[in-house]
Amino acid sequence: xxxxxxxxxxxxxxxxxxxxRAYFASIxxxxxxxxxxxxxKSDTLFTKALPWYTxxxxxxLAITTILAIYYTFFGGLKRFVFKSYFIGAAFLAxxxxxxxxxxFTLLKPVFFPAPExxxxxxxxxxxFLLKCLFHSAQLLAYGLGIGIITGLATGILIGxxxxxxxxLEPIVKSVGPIPSTAFIPVALSxxxxxxxxxxxxxxLASWFPIAVLAQSGVVNVKKTFFExxxxxxxxxxxxxxxxxxxGALPNIFVGIFNGTCGAFLTLMSAExxxxxxxxxxYINWQREIMSYANVYAGLVVxxxxxxxxxxxxxxxxxxxxxxxxxxxxW
Amino acid sequence: xxxxxxxxxxxxxxxxxxxxxxxxxxxxxxxxxxxxxxGEFIALIGPSGCGxxxxxxxxxxxxxxxxxxxxxxxxxxxxxxxxxGLVFQDPTLYPWxxxxxxxxxxxxxxxEYREKRQSIHEFIELVGLKGFEKNYPYELSGGxxxxxxxxxxxxxxxxxxxxxxxxxxxxxFTRMKMHDELLxxxxxxxxxxVMVTHDVEEAVYLADRVFTMTPRPAILxxxxxxxxxxxxxxxxxAFIKKKEEILDILNFTA
Ligand SMILES: Nc1ncnc2c1ncn2[C@@H]1O[C@H](COP(=O)(O)OP(=O)(O)O)[C@@H](O)[C@H]1O
Ligand SMILES: [Mg+2]
Numbered sequence: 108x109x110x111x112x113x114x115x116x117x118x119x120x121x122x123x124x125x126x127x128r129a130y131f132a133s134i135x136x137x138x139x140x141x142x143x144x145x146x147x148k149s150d151t152l153f154t155k156a157l158p159w160y161t162x163x164x165x166x167x168l169a170i171t172t173i174l175a176i177y178y179t180f181f182g183g184l185k186r187f188v189f190k191s192y193f194i195g196a197a198f199l200a201x202x203x204x205x206x207x208x209x210x211f212t213l214l215k216p217v218f219f220p221a222p223e224x225x226x227x228x229x230x231x232x233x234x235f236l237l238k239c240l241f242h243s244a245q246l247l248a249y250g251l252g253i254g255i256i257t258g259l260a261t262g263i264l265i266g267x268x269x270x271x272x273x274x275l276e277p278i279v280k281s282v283g284p285i286p287s288t289a290f291i292p293v294a295l296s297x298x299x300x301x302x303x304x305x306x307x308x309x310x311l312a313s314w315f316p317i318a319v320l321a322q323s324g325v326v327n328v329k330k331t332f333f334e335x336x337x338x339x340x341x342x343x344x345x346x347x348x349x350x351x352x353x354g355a356l357p358n359i360f361v362g363i364f365n366g367t368c369g370a371f372l373t374l375m376s377a378e379x380x381x382x383x384x385x386x387x388x389y390i391n392w393q394r395e396i397m398s399y400a401n402v403y404a405g406l407v408v409x410x411x412x413x414x415x416x417x418x419x420x421x422x423x424x425x426x427x428x429x430x431x432x433x434x435x436x437w
Numbered sequence: 438x439x440x441x442x443x444x445x446x447x448x449x450x451x452x453x454x455x456x457x458x459x460x461x462x463x464x465x466x467x468x469x470x471x472x473x474x475x476g477e478f479i480a481l482i483g484p485s486g487c488g489x490x491x492x493x494x495x496x497x498x499x500x501x502x503x504x505x506x507x508x509x510x511x512x513x514x515x516x517x518x519x520x521x522g523l524v525f526q527d528p529t530l531y532p533w534x535x536x537x538x539x540x541x542x543x544x545x546x547x548x549e550y551r552e553k554r555q556s557i558h559e560f561i562e563l564v565g566l567k568g569f570e571k572n573y574p575y576e577l578s579g580g581x582x583x584x585x586x587x588x589x590x591x592x593x594x595x596x597x598x599x600x601x602x603x604x605x606x607x608x609x610f611t612r613m614k615m616h617d618e619l620l621x622x623x624x625x626x627x628x629x630x631v632m633v634t635h636d637v638e639e640a641v642y643l644a645d646r647v648f649t650m651t652p653r654p655a656i657l658x659x660x661x662x663x664x665x666x667x668x669x670x671x672x673x674x675a676f677i678k679k680k681e682e683i684l685d686i687l688n689f690t691a
Contacts, residue, residue: 331529334499339543339593340519349546353533430533430573 129178129188133171135195139202140164142210149212152221159230160205160223167198220400228404236389236408243374243385244412246302250309251370255363258314262321262362266355267347276322283315287369288376301381305374312373313366320362324355357431360424367420371413386412440475441510442596442629444496448505451491465491467654468505476627480640483650483658483687489633492650493599496631497523509597519543522590526602528582530574536561536585537570543593553592560588563622580611584618591622600632604639616642620667641679642669649686659686 143161171194178184201222207213209221229236261279264271287308294304328351336350352359378387386405393401451466465488473479481489494500496507498517507514509521530539538545540560544553561570564584566577574582583603590598604612620643623630634640640647640663647661661683665675 329529331525331527332531334497334517335523335525335529335531336542336546337499337517338497338519338521338523339546339589341546345546349542350531353531356533430575432573432575 124178124182125188126179128191129175129184130191132191132194132198133168133175136164136168136171136198139198139205140168142202143205146206146210149210151212152209152216154224157223157227159226160209160221163222163226164198217397218399220403224400225403225407228398228400229407232401232404236386236404239384239386239389239405240408240412243378243387246305246377246382246385247309247370247374249306250374251313251367253306253310254313254366254370255317257310258317258362258366259321259359261314261318262359263325263347263352263355265318266322266325267351279315279318279322283319287312287373291376291380295381301377301383305377305382308377309370309373312369313363316365316369317359317362320358320365321355324358324362325351327358328354357428360428364417364420364424367416375409440627442473442475442477443510444471444473444597444629444631445508446471446492446505447508449492449495449502449507450504451488451495451500452503465655466495466502467656469657471648471657471660473629473631475629477629478623478643478645479629479631480644480647481631481633481650482635482637482640482647482683484652485635487650487652488655489650490601493523493601493631493633496597497521497599499523519547519593520595521597521599522593522595523599523601524583524586524590524603526605528574528579528586530582530585530589532574535571535573536566536577539574539585540588540592542589556592560592561585563591564588564618580607580615583607583615587619587622591626591628594626595628597629597631600630600634602633602635605635612639619643637680637683638671640683641665641676642671647683649683651687661686 140161143164148156171191174184174187175191178188205222208216208219209223261275265275265279266272290308290311291304294307295301298304298307332350332354333346336346341349374385375387378385379391382388386409390402390405390409393399393405446469449466449469451464453463453465455462469492481492483489491500495502496509496514498514498521501515514521530536531542534542537557541550541553541557544550544557550557558567558570561567564587566581566584566588569577569581574585577585583606587603604615607615616639619630622628632640632643644663647663649658649661650656651658661679663679665673665679669676
């Protein structure tokens with residue numbers, strides 16, 4: 108009797124599973140792979156065939172199939188099943204792009220390189236791309252680091268002290284909204300090197316949103332929180348660091364997020380106008396010499412690293428703001 | 438030990454400037470004179486808007502009187518101090534701190550969080566929240582949060598403990614339980630307590646004396662001695678009589 112119920116439970120559990128959804132990704136990848144193998148390469152292309160794209164599809168197919176089979180028998184893997192449609196669709200889109208480029212050359216091959224050529228750059232030029240990436244990351248870290256520190260300091264000062272507010276807020280409100288790229292000519296002439304100019308511009312771009320949001324965060328901390336601190340023996344200085352700043356953290360994170368996006372944008376512009384090395388510089392340089400496969404490879408590197416950075420930022424925020432459970436987060 | 442927590446209200450007056458340009462100033466307190474003995478439990482009662490919170494905030498040092506002065510143990514109250522703890526109607530726990538850290542907030546400010554670790558746990562236990570040390574305020578009910586707020590104040594060993602309608606947001610059963618816990622804490626610590634309430638029963642159950650207040654003019658109308666023996670029974674004739682006496686003063690009967 109008991110065994111029966113367990114058995115029935117298992118059956119219904121398996122029935123509950125979204126088998127179709129789980130396999131969607133591997134089926135879509137299989138279709139892309141078949142198209143790649145069966146359809147011959149366009150005869151207007153004289154470049155030699157590369158194994159990368161096919162290899163990528165085979166690996167993706169293997170992974171998704173193993174996950175789907177695992178899911179069929181053991182369940183779990185919620186995230187994979189949820190994302191399965193998207194993964195499949197993404198590979199179908201890639202397959203379509205492969206058709207219009209490699210297979211039928213419907214788009215100008217110079218500007219629209221086939222996937223295998225882009226992957227070829229990613230692999231073949233990986234050393235140099237990494238060097239550029241490191242260079243960009245370093246520049247971003249300097250600029251963003253300075254931007255965060257000065258932004259927080261500005262925001263807290265003008266949010267807390269009325270005298271600082273009197274002198275600084277007009278400057279923040281007038282200089283801040285100007286896109287930092289508009290300062291490129293000024294920065295280039297004001298600083299000794301274009302690298303320093305770039306650090307300044309990136310810091311400027313992130314400083315403003317962080318300052319403004321830190322200020323509004325500080326100003327909007329509940330008044331009674333300060334009064335409680337008063338009756339518990341807090342000094343003015345302690346009220347800043349034990350009440351105002353933690354209370355403003357949710358806003359500060361929005362500011363840091365916006366600041367990071369602004370900093371990234373400025374980084375790319377700065378690299379395209381004067382700073383040597385870096386991913387933005389790489390893309391610009393490759394565009395000038397008409398190597399569009401390299402341009403695309405650079406874009407892939409940017410997309411991956413930036414979304415990784417944002418993901419890490421969100422993770423940090425979720426950890427720091429874990430006390431906010433139940434409050435709607437952006 | 439010398440008994441501390443003696444309070445003197447001396448000709449206390451508070452006028453708020455008008456809220457709008459055409460409005461007139463609000464006299465929230467019109468010359469209040471009173472004395473509170475060390476270790477006494479005082480209830481402030483009266484209809485809303487009669488200046489109860491104002492009086493409490495002046496005593497806490499959060500606002501300044503327009504005239505007159507408040508003395509605690511002979512010292513003029515000029516600013517907030519950890520000697521006068523205040524528990525608000527909302528628990529006002531810091532949401533970013535755990536229960537333990539909230540209770541340890543005072544010690545942390547004083548730079549003695551480590552030394553007071555043991556004490557922090559004792560106070561959490563005292564208010565019946567052992568096991569919740571690592572929880573965040575959002576995980577606790579209103580009543581539990583209010584207990585944490587109490588512990589957070591108690592750990593500073595204040596001479597005077599002020600409450601502004603602390604149990605107003607709690608259900609009747611939780612409130613009665615809190616009353617008894619508060620009386621127990623008072624027995625152990627002998628802190629002078631001043632509680633604003635709009636609940637006559639609460640006032641009679643807890644207080645040694647009840648200050649009745651009226652709006653317009655915002656004065657201390659009468660001080661009622663509640664000389665009932667403890668533990669008090671809410672259903673005794675003497676208790677009900679006391680309630681009626683106070684309601685009478687506040688013009689709620691006949
Ligand atoms: N900050 C303030 N500014 C102006 N008027 C105030 C302020 N605080 C309180 N009042 C006024 O003072 C009077 C007494 O308020 P309050 O002490 O809060 O009353 P209670 O706590 O007894 O309900 C009310 O009329 C209120 O509107
Ligand atoms: Mg009030």
